[in-house]
Amino acid sequence: MLDVIPAPGNSYWNEAGYGSLDQETRLEARPGTEGVARWLRATVGAATGLPLAEASVTAGRDNSIVLSIEPGLPPEGYRVVVDGNARRIEGGSAAGVFWGAQTFRQLLGPDAFRRAPVRPDQHWDLPYVTIEDSPRFRWRGLMLDVARHFMPKEGVLRYLDLMAAHKLNVFHFHLTDDQGWRVEIKRYPKLTEIGSWRARTKFGHRASPLWEEKPHGGFYTQDDIREIVAYAAERHITVVPEIDVPGHSQAAIAAYPELGNTDVIDTTALSVWDNWGISPNVLAPTDNTLRFYEGVFEELLGLFPADAAEFSAFVHVGGDECLKDQWKRSPAAQTRIGELGLADEDGLQSWFIGHFATWLTARGRRLIGWDEILEGGLPEGAAVSSWRGYEGGVAAARAGHDVVMCPEQQVYLDYRQAAGEDEPVPIAYVRTLEDVYRFEPVPPALDEDRARHVLGAQANVWTEVMEDPARVDYQTFPRLAAFAEVAWSDLPAPEDRDFAGFEARMAAHYGRLDALGVAYRPPAGPRPWQRRPGVPGRPLDGPPPNR
Numbered sequence: 395m396l397d398v399i400p401a402p403g404n405s406y407w408n409e410a411g412y413g414s415l416d417q418e419t420r421l422e423a424r425p426g427t428e429g430v431a432r433w434l435r436a437t438v439g440a441a442t443g444l445p446l447a448e449a450s451v452t453a454g455r456d457n458s459i460v461l462s463i464e465p466g467l468p469p470e471g472y473r474v475v476v477d478g479n480a481r482r483i484e485g486g487s488a489a490g491v492f493w494g495a496q497t498f499r500q501l502l503g504p505d506a507f508r509r510a511p512v513r514p515d516q517h518w519d520l521p522y523v524t525i526e527d528s529p530r531f532r533w534r535g536l537m538l539d540v541a542r543h544f545m546p547k548e549g550v551l552r553y554l555d556l557m558a559a560h561k562l563n564v565f566h567f568h569l570t571d572d573q574g575w576r577v578e579i580k581r582y583p584k585l586t587e588i589g590s591w592r593a594r595t596k597f598g599h600r601a602s603p604l605w606e607e608k609p610h611g612g613f614y615t616q617d618d619i620r621e622i623v624a625y626a627a628e629r630h631i632t633v634v635p636e637i638d639v640p641g642h643s644q645a646a647i648a649a650y651p652e653l654g655n656t657d658v659i660d661t662t663a664l665s666v667w668d669n670w671g672i673s674p675n676v677l678a679p680t681d682n683t684l685r686f687y688e689g690v691f692e693e694l695l696g697l698f699p700a701d702a703a704e705f706s707a708f709v710h711v712g713g714d715e716c717l718k719d720q721w722k723r724s725p726a727a728q729t730r731i732g733e734l735g736l737a738d739e740d741g742l743q744s745w746f747i748g749h750f751a752t753w754l755t756a757r758g759r760r761l762i763g764w765d766e767i768l769e770g771g772l773p774e775g776a777a778v779s780s781w782r783g784y785e786g787g788v789a790a791a792r793a794g795h796d797v798v799m800c801p802e803q804q805v806y807l808d809y810r811q812a813a814g815e816d817e818p819v820p821i822a823y824v825r826t827l828e829d830v831y832r833f834e835p836v837p838p839a840l841d842e843d844r845a846r847h848v849l850g851a852q853a854n855v856w857t858e859v860m861e862d863p864a865r866v867d868y869q870t871f872p873r874l875a876a877f878a879e880v881a882w883s884d885l886p887a888p889e890d891r892d893f894a895g896f897e898a899r900m901a902a903h904y905g906r907l908d909a910l911g912v913a914y915r916p917p918a919g920p921r922p923w924q925r926r927p928g929v930p931g932r933p934l935d936g937p938p939p940n941r
Contacts, residue, residue: 396501396521396523396525397898397899397901397902397903398497398500398525398899399875399899400560400561400878400879400883401879401885401896401899402497402527402883403526403527403528403883404525404527405523405525405526406524407521407523408522409477409522411521411522412519412521413476413477413478413481413519413522414517414520415442415444415459415518415520416444416457416518417444417445418457419444419457419459420447420448420449420450420457420458420459421434421446421447421448421449421459421461422449422461423448423461424460424461424463426463426488426491427461427463427485427488427491429492429628430483430491431448431461432628433492433495433628433629434446434498437499437506438499438502440509440510441506441507441510442502442506442511442518443511443514444518456479456480458480459481459482459498460480460481460482461483461484461491462482462483462484462491463484463486463487463488463490464484464486466486467484467485467486467528468490468528469486469487469489469490470485470486470487470490470493470528470532470563471485471486471490471526471528471529472484472486472490472525472528473485473524473525473526473527474494474501474525476501476522476523477522483498486528488630489563492629492630493527493561493630494525494527496558496560496561497527498520499559500906501520501521501523502519502520503518503905504905504906504909506518507559507906507910508909529561529881529882530881530882530883530884530885531835531848531850531882532704532705532849532850533563533564533705533850533851533852534561534562534563534564534851534878534882535564535565535634535798535800535850535852536557536562536564536565536566536852536855537566537568537636537852537854537855538550538565538566538855538866539571539854539855539857540568540574540576540857541568541569541570541572541574541575541576541645542571542574542670542856542857542858543595543610543857543860543861543862544590544610544611544612544613545857545863545866547614547621547622549866550622551621551622553565554622554625554629554631555629555910556874556910556912557629557631558629559906559910560874560875560878561878562881563630563631563632564631564632564634564705564850564852565626565631566634566636566779566854567636568638568710569635569636570636570637570638570643570645570712571642571645572642572644572645572666572667573592573595573645573666573667573670574589574590574592574611574645574666575590575613575646575649576612576613576614577613577616577635577637577694577697578613578614578615578616578619580616581689582650582686582689582690584649585646585690588648589645589646589648590611590613590666591611591612591666592609592611592665592666592667593665593666593668594606594608594609594610595610595668595861598926598929598930598931599819599821599858599930599932600670600671601932602929604929605668606861611666616693616697619697619698620697623697623699627701632703632704632705633698634698634705634708635694635697635698635709635710636710636711636712637690637691637709637710637712638711638712638714639677639711639746639747639750640677640679640683640716640743641673641676641713641714641715641717642672642673642712642715642716643675643676643677644666644673644675645666645667646677647661647677648666650686651664652682653677653678653682653683653686654676654677654678654720655676655678655723655724655727657725657726658720658723659675672715673717674719676716678724678727679721679726679730679742679745679746680726680730684749691709691750691754694709695757695759700758700759705849707758707759708759708760708761708762709759709760709761709762710762710763710779711747711763711767712763713747713764713766713767714763714764714765714766716766718739722739727742740769740770741770743767744767744769744770745770747761747763747773747776748771748773751773751775751776752773755773755775761773761775762776762778762779762798763777765778765780765785765787766786768789768790768793772790776795777790777795777796777797777798778790778796778797778798779797779800779852780799780800781800781801781806781854782801782802782941783801783940784799784801784839784940784941787848788837788840790847791840791844791845796847796848796849797847797848797849798848798849798850798852799835799836799848799850800851800852800853800854802822803823803939803940803941804825804829804830804938805830805833805851805853805854806825806853806856807853807854807855807869807870807873807874808822808854808855808856808858808859808869809822809823809824809825810822810823810931811826811827811869811873811915812919813933814919816925817920818865818868818925818926818929819859819930819931820931820932820933821931821932822933822938823936823937823938827873827876827897830853830873830876830877830880831876831880831896832888833851834880834887834888835848835850835851835880835881851877851880851881853870853874855869855870859931864913864924867913867914868913868914868915868924871907871912871913871914871915872904872914875900875903876896879896904916
């Protein structure tokens with residue numbers, strides 16, 4: 395059995411035995427694979443201490459690693475061949491070659507994931523195998539919330555490396571919320587001067603009496619964003635930015651009070667929110683607000699360019715959990731409802747989202763939002779992140795909209811991993827490694843034709859109770875490895891999946907995560923320093939509703 399994660403589609407031994415890499419091993423990068431060669435030298439080369447020098451055209455290939463694009467393979471598919479004659483990593487595109495390189499690295503053992511050699515005399519053996527593989531889903535995503543707790547740029551780059559190691563290819567970057575604004579917008583400097591910092595932070599669930607009485611914040615400069623996007627692209631990962639509107643916007647209103655419902659409350663008294671939950675302070679549906687956010691999105695499009703990558707045109711606008719109380723009390727909002735001939739406040743939100751769908755479409759981009767954007771009608775071409783369950787995704791697909799399945803009951807990684815008292819800050823339902831492994835992104839309610847609208851799946855990491863990168867690691871891993879296999883591998887029905895086999899392969903994968911410095915949850919439970927005694931969460935008993 396090969397301990398590869400995600401499980402490959404097809405693998406077999408070419409012959410008994412192993413080959414080795416050594417100081418004389420060369421790396422031949424054929425046209426289109428030069429970026430993968432750079433990555434291999436920077437990672438595998440650093441871990442092994444081998445130079446992996448460039449192979450000359452006349453050099454023999456029995457001690458070479460040959461990278462090539464083979465048009466007969468699927469676009470993200472790959473073939474890794476190790477035998478007595480050569481080591482070949484082939485792909486249907488540069489992305490396919492890159493995913494093949496991830497598998498190649500796993501074959502070398504856990505120490506190939508370190509940053510420097512740990513044993514000078516180590517042998518780097520490779521089994522004589524052929525592996526042929528391609529992904530089930532095109533969108534294999536991870537959402538990281540950096541608004542509730544800021545993750546510095548180096549941490550984001552590290553998570554892109556972790557995504558690449560698991561063959562995930564879409565990074566949903568949740569950049570704004572009530573608790574912080576994290577991206578520099580040059581025409582609106584107060585968004586980061588004021589909106590990126592809060593005075594204190596709730597420690598634990600929002601019902602907790604505990605506070606961290608110190609400022610928290612940070613933001614990414616525009617050059618930071620460009621670096622993140624470029625770093626991701628080198629790893630064949632597309633970054634989809636999220637600017638949340640019209641709810642989850644208190645940080646923006648604190649910076650620019652005129653964005654809020656000034657005819658209902660004194661918005662100048664608002665600060666960046668220091669608590670969790672859903673703030674009632676939402677954007678005013680005014681022309682001024684529209685023009686302001688057009689300016690925000692205009693700068694954002696320059697930072698996240700649309701290119702040849704399939705999903706690079708997407709911009710996420712949130713659209714979730716927008717409380718309508720202020721709109722109901724606002725004369726200006728009610729006047730706008732009347733002027734537009736709308737039925738109610740849900741129609742007003744639909745109009746607001748529709749405005750930006752049209753605006754983005756005119757610029758060659760596509761809007762995607764949380765499944766609340768279905769309420770009141772959804773513009774043609776918009777896509778949906780189905781988070782409240784399967785129902786939103788099913789409704790969207792039946793209406794002809796593309797869908798990313800990320801139901802909270804299955805793949806919200808802030809949910810607790812076990813029922814034990816030692817589980818730190820336990821949130822919501824128990825979602826074990828096995829639960830995530832048995833997640834099925836395509837619900838049976840969709841027929842084959844409508845199921846084509848399911849672009850893929852995504853795991854979401856909301857960071858209210860994750861105050862530092864170690865807490866993010868604990869909640870995310872090892873469950874992200876299970877999710878990655880669900881998104882990549884062509885698995886049988888959930889009840890027929892070989893979880894015991896997956897666990898056996900995870901035994902090797904924990905060694906890789908150790909080498910990468912990932913503070914994952916051990917199978918036996920949290921280590922003493924991973925616990926948070928006395929910090930209250932909000933555990934919910936029983937299985938989650940499957941809706």
